[in-house]
Amino acid sequence: MGSVWWKQTILLILMVMASGCLVKPYVLTKDDVRTRVTNDMKALMAIEEPVIGPIDLYEATARALKYNLEARVKAMQAQLAHQQLNVAHYTLLPQISANAGFDGRNNFSGGGAQSLLDGRPVLEPFTSSDKNVTSGNLALSWDVLDFGLSFVRAQQAADNVMIAEEEKRRIAVRLVQDVRSAYWRAVSAERVLHRVEFLNESVGKALESAQQIVDKKLQAPLTPLNYRRDLLNIQREVQRLYRELSTARTQLASMMGLPPGTPYELTVPVRTGHVPLVNLDTESMEKQALMFRAELRSIDYQKRISAKEARAVFLELFPSLKLSFGGYYNSNSFFLYQNWLGYAAQTSWNLLSAFRTPAKLKAVEAHREVLESQSLALTMAILTEVHVGAVQFVHAKQEFQNARQYHETQSAIAEHTRNLWLTRSTNDLTLIKERVNDVLAEIRLDSAQSGVETAYATLMASLGEDAVPAGLGAQSVADLAGALKKLWEPAGLRTASVERRSEIHATSVAR
Known part of the structure; x- marks a missing residue:
């Protein structure tokens, strides 16, 4: 009978071991990949708040802050850090365990005893346990050393929350910068779109003439050939500038989280000669950047985590003290008391920890x-x-001034040429050439204006300018756009040491 039980047990063990060898790696099927692609495309195409009108700078920024995929990832990582901190709080609590069990066998457990003096049996074989026994307990245990280590780990988890928040803020600052740059370049492209179409048509006719x-x-060949060359050079320059501006629309849509190909309109502001004025000196700019840049603040939190890690290493040197208390039950009929309370204290010490600690x-x-080296390198950068x-901001404003003056001059030339053409004092080719030059001047002006806005956004981002209102996740796009408008206007983006105004004439940044 005993050999049968052994054979059955061995057979069961072999079957369990054989089942572990049945798992084989397999590649993704086409259906798996197709399902993933379909689900991802559905998620990308789903617009939580559809576009219902022309988009201005504030709405574009609001949509980017709420629906940009990279910003969402950082927001989720910050939420994950908060959840991990909540989990770390629970590790500070003692353990309360509830256990229940059943033990059975086909015969009684028993034994005998013999004398150590002469080896004779002193008792008949006996048993002290039923064949089937149920047991259970509810016990509380607390490890003092684990509590100390868990407290340090919870502090480190709290610092990781702040690192995740700083990373989220860094992405938000960069998004504001990128959206501002892309928006003004897209606006510039919208402004000159009809002029570029006119240019292509006019240049085509002029080249034919x-x-x-x-x-x-009708003339010496060199004159019309030079004219053709000048027109082609102007057309090539216009197309290059327009190509650089026109890509901004697609980039802006991506930043706002709009699916590729989604149609939308931009609010095109009236062109003015106003440019941002930043009233700063070098010392205040440097101090603000070193105080508020998210990258440096993240390293500060990492330094705190490193200091707490040293504290955890010292705690591991101490012996562990485990305290326990609980109620127990056992159905064994041979027990005098089947219910009882138990308590214990146990200490242990890993002697090798003293050798491991220095390393x-x-x-x-x-x-x-x-971390110190990273902090210094980041500070310099x-x-x-x-x-x-x-x-770059100063140069961009100077370029805008030059472009504005050039545009005004070229507009006057084009108007004067048109008047001459009306009186037949000049020919059609000269008129077309000056009108094409006028289009080029306008495109250069818009390109220079978007360059100023881009340089301004870059400067604010380099200062760690936090231009995002609180409560970002709970607001709709319209509410967030309104909050951004209140925050940025009438003085624009500002901090305690930063002021933005609009003036006709650019002024230099104080050095």
């Missing part, structure tokens, strides 16, 4: 030095960004 002059030998402390110190951003 010039070719007819060459073919009919751990060296690793913590090495990590601290790495940020200071460079601030200075470069200020210089």
Whole structure:
């Protein structure tokens, strides 16, 4: 009978082991990939708040902050960090365990006893346990050392929450910068779209006229050929500038989280000569950047985590003390008391921890030095960004001034040429050439204006400018756009040390 039980047990073990070998790797099927593609496309095409009218700068920024996929990832990571902190709080609590069990066998457990003096049996075989026994307990246990380590880990989890929040803020600042740049470039493209269409039509006719002059030998060949070359150069320059501006519309749609190909209209502001004025000196710019840049603040939190890690290493040197208390039950009829309360205290110490601690402390110190080096490298990079951003901003405003003056001059020339053409004092080719030059001047002006806005946004981002209102996730696009408008107007983006105004004439950034 016993051999049968052994055979059945061995057979069961072999069957369980064989089942572990049945799992094989397999590649994704086409249906799996197709399902994933379908689900992803549905998610991308779903617009939570559809576009119902022309989009201005505030709505574009609001949509980017709410629906940009990268911003959403960072927001989810921040939420994950908060949840991990909540989990860390529970590790500070003692353990309360409830256990229930059943033990059975086909015969009684029993035994005997013999004398140590002469080896004779002193008792008949006996048993002290039923064949089938049920048991259960409800016990509370608390490890003092684990509590100390869990407290340190919870503090580190809290710092990780702040790192995730800083990363989310960094992405928001960068989004505001990128949206501002893309929006003004897209607006510039909208402004000159009809002029570019006119240019292509006019240049085509002018080139045909010039070719007819060459073919009919109405003039010396060199004159119409030079004219053709000038027109083609102007057309090529216009097309290059327009191509650079026109891609901004697609980029802006992507930033706003709109599916590719979604039609939308932009609010095109009236063109003015106003440019941002930043009233800052170098020292205040540097201080603000070093105080508010999210990258440096993240490293500060990482330093705190590293310091707490050193504290955890020291705690691991101490012995563990485990306290327990609980109620127990056992159905064994041979027990005098089947219900009882139990309590215990147990201490243990890993003697090898004393040898492991120095190596751990060296690793913590090495990590601290790495963080210090990263902080210095980031500080230098940020200071460079601030200075470069200020210089680029000044140059962009100077380029805008030049482009505005050039546009005014060219407009006057085009108008004067038109008057001459009306009085037949000049020919059609000269008129077309000046009108094409006028289109080029207008495109250069819009390109320069978008360059100023881009340089301004870059400068604000280099300063760590936090231009996003609180309560971002709970607001609709319309509410968030309104909050952004209140925050940015009438003075625009501002902090305690930053002021933005609009003036006709650009002024330099103080050095």
